[in-house]
Amino acid sequence: MATQTRIAIAGSGFAGLEAAFYLRRRLGDEARITVVSDSKQFLFRPNMIYIPFGKEPEGLTFDVSATLEDHGIEWVHQPVTGIDPDARTLITAGGADVEYDYAVLATGADMVPQEVPGLEEHAYTIWTPDSNLALRGALGRAVERARGGERQRVVFAVPPKNMCSGPLYEIVLMLDSWLRDQPAPVRDNITIDFATFEPAYIMVFGPRINAVVEQEFDARGITGHREHGLERVEEGEAVFGDGTRLSYDLLISFPPYEAAVRYESLPGDERGFIDTDMESRRVRGHDRIFAIGDAGDFPVKQAFLALLEADAAADAIACDILGEHPDKAFDPVSLCIMEQFDKATFANVPLQLSGRSVPPVEVREGAEDEYQVGSGRVWRVGKKMLGLAVPMHFRHGRPFHAGMSWKLMEPGLNGMKSLFAD
Ligand SMILES: Cc1cc2nc3c(=O)[nH]c(=O)nc-3n(C[C@H](O)[C@H](O)[C@H](O)COP(=O)(O)OP(=O)(O)OC[C@H]3O[C@@H](n4cnc5c(N)ncnc54)[C@H](O)[C@@H]3O)c2cc1C
Structure with missing residues (x-):
């Protein structure tokens, strides 16, 4: 136990949970993983669009603390206020600071x-x-x-x-x-x-x-x-x-x-989004700190991209610890399904940074074939499936995108794309 690598994860949303469960599965007992979050509830934000039309919010949340503990992940219910990279400590409002060998910042965004x-x-x-x-x-x-x-x-x-x-x-x-x-x-x-x-x-x-x-x-x-x-x-x-x-x-x-937490000791933009290396989501100048999901500097804030970023960061950490070569670099291919009630619209969009502030990204040059769009009632089924599958995997302590389920869902999704999108 004394040789366990300490990994502290701030935030228990899409990015934080995907990273925590990926690392637990990949590293087993080699790592002591601690999730620090200001909320016990995982919130499936994308389905909040149904609340104005009658869905009750209770169905969109579940208590993450029990799931984390069941999977041997320590849980600290405290707001994170900062990070001390020299002391390798995540700082919390309640004083229960958490020491780390690797830190993953996944505290998301806030509204102004x-x-x-x-x-x-x-x-x-x-x-x-x-x-x-x-x-x-x-x-x-x-x-x-x-x-x-x-x-x-x-x-x-x-x-x-x-x-x-x-x-x-x-x-x-x-x-x-x-x-x-x-x-x-x-x-x-x-x-x-x-x-x-x-x-x-x-x-x-x-x-x-x-x-x-x-x-x-x-x-x-x-x-x-x-x-x-x-x-x-x-x-x-x-x-x-x-x-x-x-x-x-x-x-x-x-x-x-803006960023939900401003980490003053780290490089970031004027809104508090943390500067990272594109592929690994490593914070610039800080080898042992990663920023994923809405908290990081990728300018499109989306749950699906948060999962991809989490997988990239978790893979980079696991490979560092295991002495392996990382193979899950963040590849920003956005997937979205836009609900319209009478139908839904699906889009698969390979992105690249544009170098401009508006729009900050553009469809990736040379990847036009992967840019697929389709509308129809069938895509409402796809939206429902994602809405069930992501929380279900998290409830059972499994990563969603990096897990078996995505491997099983991907051929089905590809089949739907070839039939109902072009
Ligand atoms: C109405 C709506 C619909 C959306 N629909 C879609 C969609 O269809 N598809 C899609 O891909 N994206 C969608 N999004 C965007 C998506 O929800 C976010 O991009 C996603 O939640 C980002 O994940 P995250 O883990 O980075 O942040 P979050 O999911 O916001 O998680 C942040 C975590 O950090 C915790 N936290 C915050 N502050 C602190 C602190 N100080 N200390 C400790 N913990 C803290 C929070 O409690 C939470 O656990 C939608 C958003 C909204 C609002």
């Missing part, structure tokens, strides 16, 4: 609605179960008014520095389908606008997704506004950088992002 004056006060947002429950209430009230013959204007706004706009597009398309299922004249009495700072809809997923969204907006009577950076929100009016004003009865937004 205050960056857009008036946003916090006037807009409904989608980051937490509670904010989605509040949105459910607001949508219910808008529907009641529309049913009573009152015209309602719902405006969606993606402000600059939001780093995961996809869910807001899901909610606007789901809202349209949901309103169409309500008795007349509800949908007729509700106008919907979608304004984004992005030059293309869901810009990080490339031109084909922009075209899909354009087509959906046209078919559904949703008015889209690209390159509309939300500047401030007044009561009843959203004001954009170019002076455009959109009046609203209900404003729905996904605020700007």
Whole structure:
């Protein structure tokens, strides 16, 4: 036991759990793994999009502490406040600091609605179960008014520095389908606008997704506004950088992002996202510290990419310890399924950094064949399967992407891609 390598993991979301279970499986007793997190609950954030339409949040969480302990992973329920790379210590708010030989920082992102004056006060947002429950209430009230013959204007706004706009597009398309299922004249009495700072809809997923969204907006009577950076929100009016004003009865937004924890001792950008080596997710200048998922500097914040980053970092650590050669370099191929209720849209997008701030990534040159998009009801099944499979694997202490399940699911997914995407 005295020779065990100590690995401390901060955060128990997608990235933290994938890394913890991968390392436990690969290293067995060679490592003493400790997860430090401010929450006992794993939250399957992607399925929060269903909360405004009636799903209860309880089904999206489970208590991770018992699973970790069952798999021989130590658990510290404390907020992490920083890291001391010289003393090799993860610092916690409660003083229960954790010494490490390797540290993995997976504390995710946070929202900064205050960056857009008036946003916090006037807009409904989608980051937490509670904010989605509040949105459910607001949508219910808008529907009641529309049913009573009152015209309602719902405006969606993606402000600059939001780093995961996809869910807001899901909610606007789901809202349209949901309103169409309500008795007349509800949908007729509700106008919907979608304004984004992005030059293309869901810009990080490339031109084909922009075209899909354009087509959906046209078919559904949703008015889209690209390159509309939300500047401030007044009561009843959203004001954009170019002076455009959109009046609203209900404003729905996904605020700007920043890192949930600022690690002052590490290199990072002005939002606290940590500088890493692309392939291994090693923090620049710190061989024994890794930053994965939303906490790191990859500019697309997505659960699927968080899993890939976790596998790359965990593999690099395991190989260091075992004296092997790493073979799971982070390869940013994003996979997403956009819910729309009447169908879903799938995208497989090989990415490369663009070197620009907007958009920060682009479809990888030379990998156009792998850039696949498809829409249809069948993709709703794919979305449901992922929503069941990821939490189920974590509940059983298994990595999802680096595990057997993905190996088994991948041929099925490839089959679906060849039949239902091109
Ligand atoms: C509504 C919505 C829908 C989404 N849909 C999708 C989707 O369809 N597909 C997709 O790929 N992505 C989606 N995302 C994005 C995805 O949820 C995130 O990218 C993903 O959760 C990032 O994983 P993570 O592990 O880095 O961070 P998180 O999952 O946020 O986990 C962070 C962990 O760190 C812990 N933590 C935070 N602060 C501290 C602290 N100070 N000390 C200790 N621990 C701390 C938290 O409790 C948590 O355990 C969606 C996001 C939202 C909000």
